[in-house]
Amino acid sequence: MTLPDPNQHRYIPNADQDVKEMLAVIGVDSVDRLFDSIPNEVKLQRPLEIPGPWSEIESRRWFRDLAAKNKSAVDHLSFLGGGAYAHYQPACVDQLLLRAEFLTSYTPYQPEVSQGTLQSIFEYQTHQCLLTGLDVANASLYDGSTALCEAVLLAERVVKNRTKIVIAKSVHPQYNETVRTYVQNLGYEIVEVGWTNDGRVDIEELRRACTDDVFAVAVQSPNFLGVLEDYDSIATVANGVGAVKIAVITEATSLGILTPPGAHGFDICVGEGQAWGVPPQFGGPYVGFMVVRDALKRHMPGRLVGETVDVDGRRAYVLTLATREQHIRRGKATSNICTNEALIALAANIYLSLMGKEGLREVAWQSMQKAAYLRDRLRAISSITIAFGGPIYNEFVVRTPFPAHEILRDLEHDKILGGIPLGNFYPDHKNDFLVAVTELHSREQLDRYVSVLSAAISRELR
Amino acid sequence: MTPEDSRYAKSHEYVHIEGDIGTIGITDYAQKELGDVVFVELPKVGAQLEQGDELGSIESVKAVSELFAPVSGEVVEVNEALSEKPELVNTDPYGDGWMVKVRVSTPEEADELMDAEEYEEYIEKEAGK
Numbered sequence: 001m002t003l004p005d006p007n008q009h010r011y012i013p014n015a016d017q018d019v020k021e022m023l024a025v026i027g028v029d030s031v032d033r034l035f036d037s038i039p040n041e042v043k044l045q046r047p048l049e050i051p052g053p054w055s056e057i058e059s060r061r062w063f064r065d066l067a068a069k070n071k072s073a074v075d076h077l078s079f080l081g082g083g084a085y086a087h088y089q090p091a092c093v094d095q096l097l098l099r100a101e102f103l104t105s106y107t108p109y110q111p112e113v114s115q116g117t118l119q120s121i122f123e124y125q126t127h128q129c130l131l132t133g134l135d136v137a138n139a140s141l142y143d144g145s146t147a148l149c150e151a152v153l154l155a156e157r158v159v160k161n162r163t164k165i166v167i168a169k170s171v172h173p174q175y176n177e178t179v180r181t182y183v184q185n186l187g188y189e190i191v192e193v194g195w196t197n198d199g200r201v202d203i204e205e206l207r208r209a210c211t212d213d214v215f216a217v218a219v220q221s222p223n224f225l226g227v228l229e230d231y232d233s234i235a236t237v238a239n240g241v242g243a244v245k246i247a248v249i250t251e252a253t254s255l256g257i258l259t260p261p262g263a264h265g266f267d268i269c270v271g272e273g274q275a276w277g278v279p280p281q282f283g284g285p286y287v288g289f290m291v292v293r294d295a296l297k298r299h300m301p302g303r304l305v306g307e308t309v310d311v312d313g314r315r316a317y318v319l320t321l322a323t324r325e326q327h328i329r330r331g332k333a334t335s336n337i338c339t340n341e342a343l344i345a346l347a348a349n350i351y352l353s354l355m356g357k358e359g360l361r362e363v364a365w366q367s368m369q370k371a372a373y374l375r376d377r378l379r380a381i382s383s384i385t386i387a388f389g390g391p392i393y394n395e396f397v398v399r400t401p402f403p404a405h406e407i408l409r410d411l412e413h414d415k416i417l418g419g420i421p422l423g424n425f426y427p428d429h430k431n432d433f434l435v436a437v438t439e440l441h442s443r444e445q446l447d448r449y450v451s452v453l454s455a456a457i458s459r460e461l462r
Numbered sequence: 463m464t465p466e467d468s469r470y471a472k473s474h475e476y477v478h479i480e481g482d483i484g485t486i487g488i489t490d491y492a493q494k495e496l497g498d499v500v501f502v503e504l505p506k507v508g509a510q511l512e513q514g515d516e517l518g519s520i521e522s523v524k525a526v527s528e529l530f531a532p533v534s535g536e537v538v539e540v541n542e543a544l545s546e547k548p549e550l551v552n553t554d555p556y557g558d559g560w561m562v563k564v565r566v567s568t569p570e571e572a573d574e575l576m577d578a579e580e581y582e583e584y585i586e587k588e589a590g591k
Contacts, residue, residue, distance in 0.1 A: 298501065298503070298521075323521050323525060323526045324526075328525060328526070329525075329526050332519075332526070332528065
């Protein structure tokens, strides 16, 4: 007898004989017949143009060369922000994530065997409530953008029979786009509200947009231009039409120093928790958070962990308010999300526990002070303006007389990732770029940025 | 016992009509089947309901169920006490555990509903299933 060659189809476990036998059982003579329902004209009538087959060694080499083309924030001085931020990550965050109990566990249905996971989620939720000034947090969502989508859908469940969503144009443009994707077949209208010269939501325009068919008003603070919004004025306008007020946060460390949206009467706070102990990484995984007023908790999506007592009166944690969920409530569920970003939420929980009240304030204070230092030094350069005058946290928009991508490409020669061209998101802002500063930047690095940027502008002026 | 002065829907809501006002709640049989009620979601005053419309939902320790309007009409009052004491639905379904009052727009709809005797036969069959 001949044994099959184990190397022949290393990554494809079915030997030819297996395939033949399976086809015989279902009465089809070839694998191609399984795709008969796809019209011939859309089928690729030739083999895929891919090289290989390669050995593992060759494959690794190819991927290594590809990865080497990346410019990473590790070997560059980076001022990139715009929704993902490099903050100090205590070494033990990653180390604790490696614990197999956390790394491998799935949704904890059974409290009798999942107290550790449940407790960590409960702690995470508690942190979210404390930081946002709201009452009930869920066990996390995929990321900031989808958390905003879920908040919008939640708002519609609360304020029924209305069709309009008002979103500030200064909410992260990719979040805006994700909301459009989510609601595109639900018959809702999205109205974008722009900003005034100081970079804050145009309250007059907001007032005009807030008609009585609006069910949700969403703003971001600090917004995508880095500017802090006036929550109170926005809340007043939204209250006038009884819309649910949603605050979006993409720079989570800002909550270490700013008054939380809950304290300004906002109903829902959603955002991206990456800044809490997770390094910026292309494609994630990140973690979305959602916190709501108590009155909205039954309309919330996602898992919720609650504290209770066991038969002997000892503290215990369980999944709670599960009656919202699809496995119980079927088509009427207010939550069709069973998955959460438990591991990244755990990273956030460990980070927040370690930093504590003082540490979080320190991170926020340093980020804010250093950003103000850089902004003021840049403003002193004659051909640079700071595009928006409103108050900032750790990010601001720089304007020069030249296209932003040219300036930024020049900075890359000096191993500086100098910012994000705003024109990528707002076409009429080609000369603007967004600069983010965190506690990781030293004064020497900020001074170097100033001198390299002024040199780049001088070259353009010549 | 099932009160004689009310009408009953197959989905276990009752309506007790006095003048043009119909008081709506769920039956004693329904509350027993649901178990301990922990939350009742009710419509806003002024809401217009058609017979069979979803008027709210009731959450017990076992499940969440939809409530349906047994007759058409405008909601004129909701039982605010249920937000603090949802258990009134269990302890006094036909009295303090009422849910909404509507101004009945089509009184003849009530005739299509069951009377107490018919409802008791109906739940006997339901229980036997």
